[in-house]
Amino acid sequence: MSVVSERSTRRSSQKQHSRSRGIQKRYGSETEHQMMIPQFSAAASEGVCHMDMDDTWGDNTTVITATSDFSQHVGNALPYFEPTTKVTGRRCSRWLWLISAFVLSLISIASAPLMMVTPFLLPYMSIEWPEVECPPDCQGYVLTMCVKVVLLVVALWAVYWRSAAADMPRIFLPRVALAFFVLFILFAFWLFFIVRIVLERQVAYSYIVSYSTSLLDVLLYVHYISVIVLVLRSLRPEFTISVLRDPDGELRSFPLGMMSLQEAAVQVLRLYNVHFSSFNRALESHRSRAKSGASNVSTGFKMYDIDGTGAGTLSEENARAVLEAAARRKTGGHNERLYEEQEWESRIRKRQFRLLGSTEDAFYNVQSIFPMKSNGQAAITEPADIVNAAKSVYALIQRPLMKYLRAARRQNLHSQEQILEHIQNCLAHNISPRTFLNRFTSDRMPLQPSIQESKWSIVCDRQASSSISHGLTFILRSHNQDNDSCVQLVCTVSALPFFNITEQSSSKRNFAVKGNGDLMC
Structure with a gap:
């Protein structure tokens, strides 16, 4: 025979167990060995042991049984996920990519002007080159090329000259593909320029200028494609x-x-x-601890194996009984959580309105000392007056403000220096008390120091x-x-x-005239 007994807390079971030990010590060892049998059963109770018992024997008798304690507890503490170890290779790859992109952009900008000035540099390299002549049409090409160089610089600065938004775990394939495409274009143009113009001694300077302008045109087209692929496609x-x-x-x-x-x-x-x-991590941790404490009260079960046939294991019937009892307790626990949430919300609202009243009184006292000007601006202009007024306001609202912040679990987000600075700004710009309290009652946290990463x-x-x-x-x-x-x-x-959208005419515009034959002439 097995008996299932629910227990509310582990502490109560420990008290009962210690009380039973005290009662057990009160009696002699003979009674303990003769009557208090660990494996108590109906067969063991029958036999040679005959004892005279009065009607109140059950009031002061302790039965030692083979006890198995089964309890379940699920921790509700907020987890913290440890970051992965810093990988030096990722940092190096990031810097390598930044340096490569900078060098590639610099080569793209300088390639066309460098091609144009190559005929002027060759004589200094002991390479014979005829005198350069640039007619008016050639000068027009040079001016066009200078404008396109400026446009390319502005385009690269506007789209790519900015800090990276994130360090991604994988290679950004479209950006890498465009970088290799630009590298291929530069290699092809420089190879053609060296082989067909420098080695074959193309003396017409207009050819060199037009060729450099063509390179700039191609680079500008590639930049347009990169804007479409990297920016517009995701919009x-x-x-x-x-x-x-x-x-x-x-x-x-x-x-x-x-x-x-x-x-x-x-x-x-x-x-x-x-x-x-x-x-709000502090508030969520508090709720998790409260839920964990409530679960500790109502999730413990103690099994008494009186016959000693269980051998420390839980049978299928007993396990089903334990699960049913746990389910009944869980279904009844939602009312307690509902009442706790309602009580917490009511306490928050009470403290919020108490804080609002104190803030309005404090601001009214300051405005009575420093009346507002006719143009709507605050009369407090001196820095010393603003600091003293802020301290007086803080002294009046400190107690209700701290009570509200502690109830809302936000006291670690607002330091005294930040509160005083906020009061000074509100008094200097004649801001209302409700607007002042929005910093503390809003679901958005106040401005924190800049986060680097x-x-x-x-x-x-x-x-x-x-x-x-x-x-x-x-x-x-x-x-x-x-x-x-x-x-x-x-x-x-x-x-x-x-979206398959069709057009239907409105029935309000269509009407039909129904005439009777007797009324028609």
Whole structure:
């Protein structure tokens, strides 16, 4: 025979066990050996042992049984994902690519002018070259070439002369392909120039200028193609991506164009920093600890194997009973969580309105001392007056403000110096109390110091250089030490459908005249 007993906490079971030990010590060892049999059964209770028991024998008797303690606990602490070790090869490859791109751009800009001045440099290299003559049409080509060089420099500066948005794990194939294509064009033009013009001594300078202008035309066309492939192609929406933040479950959707997986990851992280509310790690940790504490109270079960036939194992029937009891407890625990959430929200709103009242009183007191000017500007102009007024306002709102920040788990985000500086700015520009409190009550965190680098990783079964497609799911995992240290972004890509739009005339414009034959003349 097996008996299932629920227990609320491990501490209560330990108290009962210690109490039973005390009662057990109170009795003699003879009673313990004769009656308190570890494997208690009906067969063992029958036999030679005959004892006189009164009606109250069960009130002070302890039965030692073979006890198996089964408890389950799932930790709800927010995880921290350790970043991968720094790879020196990736840093070196990044610097190598930057240096290569700079050298390639410099060669592209300087190739055409260098071809044009080659006839003037050859005599200094002990190579005979006839005197250069440039008629008016040749001078027009030279002017055109100078303008195209300036246009190429401006185009490269406008599109490519900027800091990289991210360090991608894979090679960016379109950019590398365009770089090799430009390198091939430069090699082909220089080879043709050396073989057909320099070695064959083409003395017509207009040929050299027109040839240099042709090189600039080709480079400008390649630049246009690169803008289309690298920039414009990703601007047209082709997909929608749903971004779900773990662990709080906030969901947003954004449009995406044709791009690779790693480009989509960079775009998602940009949109995440702009459109998502700031993740409050302290509040989420508090909720997880509260949930973990509640689960510890109601998830313990203690098994009593009275017959001693279980051998420390849990039978199928007992396991089913334990699971059913756990399910009943879980279904009844949602009311407690609901009441806790409602109580927390009510406490937050009360403290928020109490803070609003204190702030309005503090601002009113300052405005009564420094009345506002007729043009709507604040009368506080001296820096010393602004600092003293800010300190007086802070002294009046410090207590309700700290209570609200502690309840909202945001006290570590606002230092005293930042609060005083914010009060000074609000008083100097005559900002209302509600606008002043928006910094503390908004779901966006205040301005933090500049972050040099944000570390994330892509978790997907496809290569990061492959293009995104319908049904693709990948995870962006944060490795930062700030508020996003335990954040994961679950991204799901879905393609936009083809919209088949037809035209139908409105029924309001069409009408029919129905006439009766008797009324017609």
